[in-house]
Amino acid sequence: MIKLLKNLMKSPMFVVGIAIFILSLLIAIFGPVFYNVDINARDIVAGPYAPSSSEHLLGTDHLGRDYVSLLIAGLRSSLYVGLIAGIIATTIGVFIGLFGGFRGGWIDEVLNMGTNLFIVIPQFVILVLISSAVKEGRSLTLIGLIIGLTSWSWSARSVRAQASSLRSRDHIALAKMNGDGNLKILIKHVLPYLLSYVFMVFIMQVSSGILSEASISMIGLGPLDSTSLGIILNQAKDNGALSDSIWIAFLPATLVITLTVFALYLINTSMEGVFNPRLRK
Amino acid sequence: MSDVVLEVDHLSLHYLSRFGEKFHAVRDVSFTVSKGEVLGIAGESGCGKSTLVSGLMGMCIPPLHVTSGDVRINGESLMNRSVEDVRANVLAQKISMIPQGAFNTLNPVRKIKDSAADVFYAHQKAGQRLSRAEINDRIFDRFDELGMETKRILNSYPIQLTAGERQRSVIGISTLLNPEIVIADEPTSALDVSTQKEVITMIFDLLNKGIFSSMIFITHELPLLYHVADDIAIMYKGQFVERGTSEQIVKNPQHDYTKMLMKAMVRCDYVK
Amino acid sequence: MLKQYPTLRYVLQKGFWYFLTFIVAIAINFALPRLGENNPVDIVMGKAAQGLSPEEAMQKKETLLKAFGMAELDDQGKVIYDTIPEVDANGKAVLDENSKQKMVPQPRLSSGISQFFVYVKNVFHGDFGLSYSQYPKPVIEIIKESLPWTLLIQAPTIILGWIFGNLLGAFAAYKRGIFDKVFFPVAMFLNGIPYFVFGMLLVALFSVTLGWFPAMNAYGMDVIPGFNWAFFKSVGYFYVLPFFSCFPILLSGQATGMRSMAIYELGTDYMKYAKWLGLREGKIISYVFRNAMLPQLTGLAQSLGAMVGGALITEMIFSYPGLGMAMLTAIQQNDYATIQGCTLMISTCVLLANFLVDILIAVFDPRVKAGLQMGGK
Numbered sequence: 011m012i013k014l015l016k017n018l019m020k021s022p023m024f025v026v027g028i029a030i031f032i033l034s035l036l037i038a039i040f041g042p043v044f045y046n047v048d049i050n051a052r053d054i055v056a057g058p059y060a061p062s063s064s065e066h067l068l069g070t071d072h073l074g075r076d077y078v079s080l081l082i083a084g085l086r087s088s089l090y091v092g093l094i095a096g097i098i099a100t101t102i103g104v105f106i107g108l109f110g111g112f113r114g115g116w117i118d119e120v121l122n123m124g125t126n127l128f129i130v131i132p133q134f135v136i137l138v139l140i141s142s143a144v145k146e147g148r149s150l151t152l153i154g155l156i157i158g159l160t161s162w163s164w165s166a167r168s169v170r171a172q173a174s175s176l177r178s179r180d181h182i183a184l185a186k187m188n189g190d191g192n193l194k195i196l197i198k199h200v201l202p203y204l205l206s207y208v209f210m211v212f213i214m215q216v217s218s219g220i221l222s223e224a225s226i227s228m229i230g231l232g233p234l235d236s237t238s239l240g241i242i243l244n245q246a247k248d249n250g251a252l253s254d255s256i257w258i259a260f261l262p263a264t265l266v267i268t269l270t271v272f273a274l275y276l277i278n279t280s281m282e283g284v285f286n287p288r289l290r291k
Numbered sequence: 292m293s294d295v296v297l298e299v300d301h302l303s304l305h306y307l308s309r310f311g312e313k314f315h316a317v318r319d320v321s322f323t324v325s326k327g328e329v330l331g332i333a334g335e336s337g338c339g340k341s342t343l344v345s346g347l348m349g350m351c352i353p354p355l356h357v358t359s360g361d362v363r364i365n366g367e368s369l370m371n372r373s374v375e376d377v378r379a380n381v382l383a384q385k386i387s388m389i390p391q392g393a394f395n396t397l398n399p400v401r402k403i404k405d406s407a408a409d410v411f412y413a414h415q416k417a418g419q420r421l422s423r424a425e426i427n428d429r430i431f432d433r434f435d436e437l438g439m440e441t442k443r444i445l446n447s448y449p450i451q452l453t454a455g456e457r458q459r460s461v462i463g464i465s466t467l468l469n470p471e472i473v474i475a476d477e478p479t480s481a482l483d484v485s486t487q488k489e490v491i492t493m494i495f496d497l498l499n500k501g502i503f504s505s506m507i508f509i510t511h512e513l514p515l516l517y518h519v520a521d522d523i524a525i526m527y528k529g530q531f532v533e534r535g536t537s538e539q540i541v542k543n544p545q546h547d548y549t550k551m552l553m554k555a556m557v558r559c560d561y562v563k
Numbered sequence: 564m565l566k567q568y569p570t571l572r573y574v575l576q577k578g579f580w581y582f583l584t585f586i587v588a589i590a591i592n593f594a595l596p597r598l599g600e601n602n603p604v605d606i607v608m609g610k611a612a613q614g615l616s617p618e619e620a621m622q623k624k625e626t627l628l629k630a631f632g633m634a635e636l637d638d639q640g641k642v643i644y645d646t647i648p649e650v651d652a653n654g655k656a657v658l659d660e661n662s663k664q665k666m667v668p669q670p671r672l673s674s675g676i677s678q679f680f681v682y683v684k685n686v687f688h689g690d691f692g693l694s695y696s697q698y699p700k701p702v703i704e705i706i707k708e709s710l711p712w713t714l715l716i717q718a719p720t721i722i723l724g725w726i727f728g729n730l731l732g733a734f735a736a737y738k739r740g741i742f743d744k745v746f747f748p749v750a751m752f753l754n755g756i757p758y759f760v761f762g763m764l765l766v767a768l769f770s771v772t773l774g775w776f777p778a779m780n781a782y783g784m785d786v787i788p789g790f791n792w793a794f795f796k797s798v799g800y801f802y803v804l805p806f807f808s809c810f811p812i813l814l815s816g817q818a819t820g821m822r823s824m825a826i827y828e829l830g831t832d833y834m835k836y837a838k839w840l841g842l843r844e845g846k847i848i849s850y851v852f853r854n855a856m857l858p859q860l861t862g863l864a865q866s867l868g869a870m871v872g873g874a875l876i877t878e879m880i881f882s883y884p885g886l887g888m889a890m891l892t893a894i895q896q897n898d899y900a901t902i903q904g905c906t907l908m909i910s911t912c913v914l915l916a917n918f919l920v921d922i923l924i925a926v927f928d929p930r931v932k933a934g935l936q937m938g939g940k
Contacts, residue, residue, distance in 0.1 A: 127584055129865055133868060142899075243763065264764055
């Protein structure tokens with residue numbers, strides 16, 4: 011484990027990725043401690059779209075709310091949604107993929123068909139349908155839940171491929187001959203081999219969760235109980251920031267999303283480089 | 292010694308890493324192979340066998356470089372020639388190679404006859420081009436001659452054939468242009484025992500028919516070499532440590548490494 | 564009999580599978596909106612009943628129920644009414660002047676299954692119901708107006724992005740060196756950006772700061788939509804930013820995929836063997852490209868959904884009058900029928916595109932012709 015980490019730390023991609031990600035986590039968690047401006051407070055004196063000042067580092071939004079504290083709150087929500095969606099999607103995907111890929115036979119066929127269904131039917135469509143159906147109760151947690159429940163197909167597919175390639179390995183045949191139950195084999199012999207892979211899947215699911223939340227908020231179906239980066243963008247767009255050339259209202263938020271997602275992407279790619287030769291062996 | 296086909300003269304090869312470090316994979320190897328001779332080369336993986344093969348075929352493409360020495364086929368040197376020259380005039384025509392019988396030696400999306408035709412197309416000379424029909428005739432004739440189920444095999448994709456059929460097709464394709472010398476690099480290592488025998492029989496059938504005249508047979512299985520090779524050379528850490536007739540090497544090894552190799556074998560007198 | 568025509572069998576099999584998937588998509592489209600406690604008619608009625616007399620409201624409800632295929636009809640196609648006790652907003656029974664339970668007529672709702680069949684039947688007849696926000700405009704009209712714009716944005720970006728991305732990726736894999744070292748990190752950075760974010764960045768730079776391109780709409784206010792040169796010119800001019808907010812990301816996604824596929828292919832045993840046999844370099848490269856292209860096609864089929872979703876949101880950034888924009892408007896006005904119509908249309912298009920890609924795989928993978936492999940998926 012420590013050796014793995016050492017190997018990873020040698021990759022500049024990984025170091026940059028993890029640094030950006032940890033920084034964004036720290037800002038999301040401890041940001042309010044250092045920069046404590048109430049996001050609901052409207053600064054009437056400074057007014058809407060106030061320029062940067064000592065009071066408001068990046069100025070204010072269309073309602074006169076402090077932009078930096080909105081960004082911090084938005085980042086916090088985005089990471090929260092991403093993690094919830096990531097955990098749910100990875101769990102479902104790993105379970106279905108592992109079970110189907112390992113068992114084979116008709117169970118695998120059925121699970122695979124279901125997975126393919128969800129790959130082909132756009133996730134975006136399902137997200138829109140559900141989010142617009144649940145109107146009042148659309149909380150941040152619920153959005154994360156919905157995203158997680160609709161985005162697992164991709165993980166299931168790739169885990170299945172890995173699991174079915176493992177199925178024919180010697181040590182698993184040996185365990186079967188020893189009379190070990192399927193569940194025991196899965197947990198003791200299959201999962202450890204896939205652990206690094208599952209972690210990579212998780213990272214990608216988190217980043218796609220963050221993006222999905224931003225997309226769904228962007229079209230006005232975002233959470234009603236919190237501010238997220240997507241909501242900031244949505245409000246900037248709806249209040250004419252794009253057409254009125256008020257770039258400060260949307261540029262920082264876009265950069266925060268891009269950097270966070272890019273950091274996860276870097277981590278994933280660098281891990282692939284380190285783990286894959288081992289997987290292929 | 293007038294009928295020497297392949298002559299390797301103090302050949303040394305090295306890899307050049309990105310940081311300018313040299314790694315010497317083949318050191319000062321000299322040997323000859325005469326017409327009709329089968330030379331066996333034995334050594335464990337990583338001893339430089341595969342690198343030597345690249346050198347013998349004149350395919351020294353960076354990061355592989357020639358340190359010194361020469362390789363001559365029928366007296367014609369392969370060194371200091373352009374990659375294109377070697378490709379067009381040497382490969383498959385003078386010297387050809389039979390790779391490991393792995394699953395993936397043939398392009399999975401091409402039929403066997405198309406992969407075979409590629410060899411002809413690759414070596415067409417201006418003024419003597421063959422039509423596809425002529426090429427097909429030649430391929431079919433050759434596979435008939437080798438006693439294969441010609442029609443079915445040539446019209447199949449690799450995935451439709453058994454491992455043995457695939458490897459025999461590979462051998463047929465490698466020798467289509469009647470090369471002087473063939474290098475067989477572990478041609479049976481990925482096959483099961485009965486198929487191994489089939490493949491070996493086929494290779495020697497080709498040799499006896501005079502489709503090619505000499506062969507270098509590379510493997511880590513000494514017992515196999517004992518039966519197929521006239522002479523055996525033992526390669527260790529990039530060098531030839533010992534060369535002699537099969538009898539000498541197996542019955543009376545001189546070098547410590549050869550002795551060790553012999554000891555590692557369970558028994559070396561298994562049935563041919 | 565089909566054994567003699569493996570390609571046909573493959574296409575039929577795929578077609579059947581997509582048909583089943585289409586039915587599932589319809590079912591999802593039908594069921595999800597009903598997950599909430601409200602049925603679609605009640606959602607619409609909430610607003611529609613304002614300012615109407617009870618009779619008018621009942622009339623309206625009947626029309627809506629019929630339109631949504633939710634009412635139980637008698638032989639003459641009339642809505643069947645049940646007489647039920649009336650309840651007030653608190654769920655307490657309303658009493659009439661004789662202190663007896665007041666009874667009111669209430670349309671009888673058909674069962675979920677039969678509602679579904681009506682829905683499926685309507686869908687196959689191109690009947691997506693009536694838009695509420697633009698009542699009584701049929702949803703199919705809205706779709707007809709916006710679909711061409713969506714296709715105009717998506718088809719070229721996806722097709723061109725795929726083709727050029729693959730060429731670029733193969734070239735990078737083959738050349739390596741400096742080109743690859745510059746190309747790869749840039750492509751990776753682009754990969755991580757969602758279309759709409761990239762679109763906003765483009766707007767910030769080229770529209771807001773430089774003022775080169777318009778940030779909104781699909782054509783200028785000063786031209787009349789129709790078959791005239793001024794209109795086409797305007798459309799082309801307005802097309803630039805939306806196109807380039809999707810194209811580079813799509814391109815780099817395909818290119819990084821192709822790059823690693825091609826590097827893998829270059830290292831396979833059969834490519835090495837081809838080199839040993841003295842095949843020309845150009846020939847080997849063409850094999851590499853062809854072989855790497857097949858998984859890339861499969862990859863395209865799998866990512867179409869995500870691409871389309873992303874591009875729809877891009878439409879919203881640019882107020883481009885396609886399906887995405889129609890859906891956004893519908894969402895803002897709680898126009899349920901239109902949302903549903905748009906989502907179903909999107910699913911249908913993605914399924915069709917997937918089917919098309921699978922047919923392409925059958926064309927390019929000779930093994931399908933030989934009846935060997937089911938390609939795709």
